[in-house]
Amino acid sequence: MRDQLNLVSELYDIYKSLELKNLRKSLKLKYKLEVNKAKIKGNDIVILKSNNKQKTMWDLIDSKRFISRRDDSDNDVLLCKNLPDNISFSFREVSYNEIRDIIGALKNSSSRDIYDLQLYQ
Numbered sequence: 001m002r003d004q005l006n007l008v009s010e011l012y013d014i015y016k017s018l019e020l021k022n023l024r025k026s027l028k029l030k031y032k033l034e035v036n037k038a039k040i041k042g043n044d045i046v047i048l049k050s051n052n053k054q055k056t057m058w059d060l061i062d063s064k065r066f067i068s069r070r071d072d073s074d075n076d077v078l079l080c081k082n083l084p085d086n087i088s089f090s091f092r093e094v095s096y097n098e099i100r101d102i103i104g105a106l107k108n109s110s111s112r113d114i115y116d117l118q119l120y121q
Contacts, residue, residue, distance in 0.1 A: 005031050054117075061115065 005027045012020040043060050050056035 001027070001031050001034060057115075057117065 005024070008020060008024045008027055012024050046060070047053050047056050
């Protein structure tokens with residue numbers, strides 16, 4: 001399908017016909033759908049083979065939300081994608097006690113998250 005799309009795109013670039021344009025558009029749509037299906041299938045395989053399925057799911061989700069990069073000081077720098085320009089934030093060191101208190105204050109819930117996943121049943 002990719003070869004067909006490339007061929008039709010090259011022909012359209014040369015001849016600029018309406019038929020080639022419409023064919024290219026429909027092939028792009030089909031190609032995009034097939035790529036998305038393949039990505040989903042690949043992610044499903046990775047999740048099913050995992051010992052910790054929920055962690056693997058969140059790792060896959062987070063891999064789409066963040067880019068992890070190294071700076072010169074070998075500290076991890078997370079660059080958030082698709083944030084509005086007017087949002088600013090900073091990082092600070094937190095103690096183990098602060099984290100413990102925050103986690104301890106969380107309540108178990110059977111509600112679903114934004115990805116329609118439910119931890120407790």
